[in-house]
Amino acid sequence: MARVNLPYGIDNFAxxxxxxxxxxxxxxxxxxxxxxxxxxxxxxRPRRFGKTLTM
Structure with missing residues (x-):
């Protein structure tokens, strides 16, 4: 299975x-x-999954 890069701790879109x-x-x-x-x-959703930001 291929590994997926997730932006943990990265707050800059660039x-x-x-x-x-x-x-x-x-x-x-x-x-x-x-x-x-x-x-x-x-x-x-799990913790730190963007629920509040989405709302």
Whole structure:
């Protein structure tokens, strides 16, 4: 199985690109969330997975 580079501890987008790390753009997900009508939005993910930043 191929190893995936994840940007642990890298907070600079340029460094993420230079290090050939994976980056997940959640812009489309945010738009979908705003388009749907719910009483409560529950996002379950592991710790430090970007839940608060996404909200």
């Amino acid at each position: 460094k993420v690109r230079e290090s050939n790390c994976y980056y997940i753009d959640k812009t489309g997900f945010i738009k979908e969330l705003l388009d749907w009508t719910f009483d409560v939005n529950l996002i379950t």
